[in-house]
Amino acid sequence: MSDEQTVRSRLVKNAEIGILLLLGAVVTGDGIRFVLVTRHLRALEVGGYQILLGLLLIILTLFYALKPLAENWRISEGNRNTAIGYGLLVAYAASLHGLGYIISTLIVVAAYMRLLGGYRMASSLAVAAIFATASAWLWTTLMISLPRGYFSTWIFW
């Protein structure tokens, strides 16, 4: 491994260890809360299982921390595209409730094609419009309910 890769791998491993230890501590803490605070007949059972899992995770993570470093992360050109792709996905999920299925699908599919495929805006919008309406028709035919959004009363379906 080169120096740069070693530094990157160490950073990633430290982040992994930090997240896992935090998760272990939260789960153990929740278990202790059950055992000590909750006055319930089965609090010991429920809390005991949580404590067991939390402690097991902490112990395994500490063993993992002692293991030698291995290369586990590579920065590639694809990272930028993945970030855009995931950003659009989150935007799509966020817009579905308000804008409804057809409008959000149209916008997001067109954005994907434009930003990640380099297609022209007009052709992206045309393909996205066909995809959004055809898929909406298919889902409703299959009796799958879709988020309708605030503008649903203005749209034909």
Place this chain on the structure above:
Amino acid sequence: MDAFLAGILAACSPQNLAFAFMGCLIGTIVGVLPGIGAVSAVAILFPFTVYLPPEGMIIALISIYYGSMYGGSTTAILMKVPGEVSSIVTAIDGYEMTKQGRAGPALAIAAIASFLAGIIGTILVATLGPSTARLALGFGPAEYLGLSIFSLTAIAALSGRSLLRGAIIAVVGLILVSVGYDEAAGLARLTFGTTALQQGFNIVPVMIGLFGLGEMLRIYEEETGHFSKVRIEKLMPSREECALGLAAGARATALSFPLGLLPGMLPSVLSFLAYTLEKHFSKTPEKFGKGAVAGVAAAEASNNAAAMGNLLPLMALGVPTGPTMALILGALTVYGLAPGPMLFIAQADFVWTVIGSFFVANVILLVLNLPLVGVWVRIAAIPKAILTPAVMVLCLVGAFSVRNSMFDLWVCVVFGFLGWLLTRAKWPLAPLVLAYVLGPMLESSARQVIELSPLVLLERPLFWMFIVLAALSLWFSRRLWRAIE
């Protein structure tokens, strides 16, 4: 045998045949899309099958699974783009054969070897299923506790090169499934006072996220391969190639079906093992990697035999051995059907129809695949800028439609990122999913054992047998990974 034949007849009813055909067709279409493997295909399409009757849903899912495996092999051979890990081995010799102008024989050998392994596997499932289920009828909490520990240990040890990483991710899976309202005790765990988390994380959005969205995000990082025009002039292999391929396929089936019964022995692991052994014992090992028919046949037969082997513990014991089986288990529970020994008794017709459909799906795929190779190749050439948004929309609609819940949709989005992140950092996903499915069984059987008295374990030899098997799986995993390397 009569029940098996009756099952095949029931699977051949027009309705079931249509489900099997559609499943094979859609599964192959999704399987040939670059980067989408069998698990992702089942995860993405699963929500759309819950609208079918129980038999139809399972038949469609199994057919999607088979179809996507076939589809993955097709792109592996023609484009060196394996749809999933198990097809990587097929690509080694399959793509070399394509470069030598022998794409037709490579596809035909792959299809024939898969078909024969699938048929032999179906017959073995039909033969061994009822006796395994009868044995499991005597299982109590202690045996189920032992079985859960064995399954989790084996999957943690076998699914990746690092046992420690497998164990950590399995514990994370157990923690994630414990989130929400505990019905036995009536207490909410790890909900931090929120009502949304009380319902817990439904397995469908979790799986769609991990395998569907996660794979889609990964596609952006990889070169998906460029398809150079392949001419398929001759489809059928020569007599010599047939003999070599069938012999290799038979050996791979004999190895992979029994090993496929064990948790963690996923088709991806076994296809590597079968290929390595075939090369090791071959009289012409130098031909492997340069277009050996035996290499393609061993990988494909092993893949299918292991898939059949994986189905037996699911049907007879209710224990999934890998992520796809975990999804099929989830599908059965949607209808309130609990796979396991009682399913063979209480729903015998259903079980035999499903087993019959394995047989029918294999026949459909053999008939469907070879003549339509040209169509699969065109589908595989769809640009990823069009493919990925379409699949992402499919994933989110699928996650939303399970309970019409925006919470599930966000769970899917978050687990999609988690799936991408974990794969990127080389953490195995299979132990997480298995722990997610087996967690409730592990916890409830452990609680029952404690309520009865932990001393009851001393009187249950089967519990100790599973513990010994768990220890053996740790030892075996070290040898297996060394053999594959």
